[in-house]
Amino acid sequence: MHNKSLLRLLFTTLSPVLVSFCFAQNGTQRVVRVGVILDWDSSVGNLAKDYISVALSDFYAKHENYQTRLDPTMKDSENDVVVAASAALELMKEVDIHAIIGPQRSTQAKFIINLGQKAKIPIISFSATSPSLSPKDNPFFVRTAQDDGSQVKAIASIVHKYGWREVVLIYEDTEYGNGLIPYLTDAFRKINTRVSYRSVISPSSDYQKKILKELGKIMARETRVLLVHVTATIGSEVFRQAAEIGMMSEGFAWIVTDGLSTLLDPVHSNVFDSMQGVLGVRPYVPLSKGLKEFKRKWKRERLLTNKGAKNYMHYYNSEINLFGLWAYDTIWALARVVELVAQKNSSVFRPKTVGMEALGLGVSKSGPMLLKMLERTKFEGLSGEFHLRRRQLKPTAYEITNVIGKRERVIGYWTAKKGIISAAKVANLSRTSSENELKMIVWPGSTKFPPKGWVIPIVGQKLKIGVPVKNGFQEFFKVEWDPHTDEPKFSGFAHDLFLAALDKLPFALPFKFVPYSNSSRKIAGTYNELLYQIKLKKFDAVVGDTTINANRTSYVDFTLPYSDPGVSMVVKIKDNEKKNIWIFLKPLSWDLWLTTGGAVTPEFLRFIFYRNFV
The missing domain is CATH 3.40.190.10 (Periplasmic binding protein-like II)
Incomplete structure (x- = not known):
């Protein structure tokens, strides 16, 4: 049994090589080459390579009768825009690819999208989520992920729920960071919330010093609601330094966008210690039967691969990554489309026609057809329904999370129709009737009371x-x-x-x-x-x-009095007298009785004498 598992794992790991080898031996199956551009040293890029390999293995194990086979050629962009562009040129010129999966980052995608437009090659990205890169403006750009702009209403709903009137934005000075800001400010304007300060962090070599300087500026301001839109590397440093200077204490409210919330690892997590009480939003992924099975298989194979590693238990406890699921579904969608296009016209996968001599690129015949088929493709993927709307993934509901301990706890959901809804019923969000309710939140400082969002700026004093x-x-x-x-x-x-x-x-x-x-x-x-x-x-x-x-x-000003002036004494009444009908006679003294008797007696005698003698 152990040997079989190892063989299956070996096939999964080496699937691109095995696929290419087998196809060369079988003349009935057509090899369709595609390029993959990732940052191999990043957490997303490293995971995406594994997800892509597993997706290829799973897809062709289920569709053995397909006459086409995707053959991915991997390129490392080295987290550099120029290297990513160079990799794309090499793939288009020398490898004769029919589509590019990637690039990973929005800053890298901008130039490569232009190349794809000229060569008529689809650029399919599952992680370039900046709304400034619009598929509407770039006909050969396909985003198999939700763009960042779809989360702003969920974030605005949280801010509105707690009545916060001012927010500080912390974001990167990159395409990814800057692209979301206009959407956020517009969403806050609609709920009468003002962006009081924008803290822009450049991802340069000395970004740690810049983070500390910016946090110091924020600490001196009144606003205590902070929205963080950065990548994982900068995000972990922001929260580490914020914890050190006391900004993760009671009175602060922190919210992170899905780019950071999606990448939080619940076990590899020194950063979690400095993020207690942070709120986050991320796309909702329904726990389907296919996803449950994939989780079991993924965990088992990761364990076998890393059995001798020091952090062995990390792989046992590691969670499924959303960007990885989008990469997996992207491979399945592209493999389906390639087969459909080949059935209609297999000649489109022949070498490109000569054109664009200055760059040495050709013009793809398959690109427009692949693009058209991708827009029509619809299936139930691991991340949910795969359905492109205007060449990007259709928006879904969002989870609202709260960092407690070593993981993010789901405390509620947000939908476009109902807004914030309870986490009590998750099987069918459209039928959830309980609105505007969240589970109990543990805020920074381990308090259960929501921050007011504003303080008098007294730095280091009370x-x-x-x-x-x-x-x-x-x-x-x-x-x-x-x-x-x-x-x-x-x-x-x-x-x-x-x-x-x-x-x-x-x-x-x-x-x-x-x-x-x-x-x-x-x-x-x-x-x-x-x-x-x-x-x-x-x-x-x-x-x-x-x-x-x-x-x-x-020499002092007083508030309005909160009690009546003067000193009063309050004593208990003791009344031991019995109550009877003659109580009204009690106020009459003996002197009064004698005076009354002396006045009435002469008149009474006069009345008697007058009556007897007259």
Whole structure:
């Protein structure tokens, strides 16, 4: 059994070589060469090579009767625009390819797309996602991925849900980074959210220093909602440095776009330690039967390949990569299309006609037909439905994720029709009725309360709030010291009222209570002296049972009174008297009774005499 697995793995790894060898021996099958341009040293490029090899093996194992076979020629762009362009020219001139898969990066794609347009060769990219590269403006450019612009409404919905009115953008100074910014600013404008600052990071040799400098500028500003649109290399450095200077603490809100969220590895993850509480969006991939089977096979074969490696368990726990799934589906789509075109007119795969002498390129006959068939191709791939709309992958729903521990937890979804919806029902997003709900989010600083998104820019300081220390009448403000930690603890009516007022503010206000006490932990002076500390700038404010009078208003400002002036006494009523119908007689004193009797008696006697003698 072990030997069979090794043989199957060997076939998967060497499939391009085996395919070419077998086709040369079989005259009934036509070899169709395609170019593949990737950055081999990058995480996406390295994974994509494996996914492409597995896709070829799986496709032709399932379609043994096909009369065409894709023969990929791999080229390394070395993360360089010039090298990528040179590789494309070499493939078109010397290898006689009929399509190019790649290039990997949007900056590399711009020039190669122009070459493809002139040679009429489809340039098919599963990772050049910048919306500035539009298939609409480039007829021979096909994007088998979702462009970055499709995620901006999902991001704007998150910002709108929490009522954040300002956002800081952190992005790369590249085609990939700059291409999304106009779409983001437009989406934020529609929800009345302002981009307060744009932090542009150039991917140069000293980008670490530039990141630290930019984070320092952001730290000094009011806005605490930060949207990061960078590649994995720069992104990991941004969060590492942000954690070091305290920007991954309570009060901050971080959101990453799908380019970074998709590339987060849940195990190879020192970067995860500095990304706790970060929100992200990424395209939703339904867990189909085919994807489940692929996951099992992928994990098994990766384990066999890396059995002796030190990070052996990393391969066991590694997740499927979305860019890899798009690369896999791209191979299946192209292999289908090549077979269909060959059935209609196999002569189009003959060498290109001579043209464009200046560059030494020819003009492809197969390119227009391949392009037309690709637009019509529709099937259920590993990443979901493969269906191109205007030569790019049809947008789907988005997952909303939250970094907790060593992985991203899905906390909800976003769809164009319903907006943010609950993660409770994922089998059929179109039937989900629970709207605008997310699972509980753990924000930076391990808090469960959403950040307000704005603070008074006090770098490295908090407002010092002076409070009185006294022995008697502590109901307004009470200060006591913890016997274990020797730290002061605060309570009382004025304390609670102050915290309630802060909670109503639309921004966070960092502060600390400072007891106005001496070494004996008694009040250090009179209330006048306590308030005068504000004028001396030793306190920023005072909270307590302070009275407003004319003398004090000359050096401090008071809030409106929150209690009636004066001192009142409240006592309990004791009433032991029994209640009866003669209670109304109780207020009458003996003097009043005697006076009344003395006045009534003469009149009564006069009445009697008058009656008897008259």
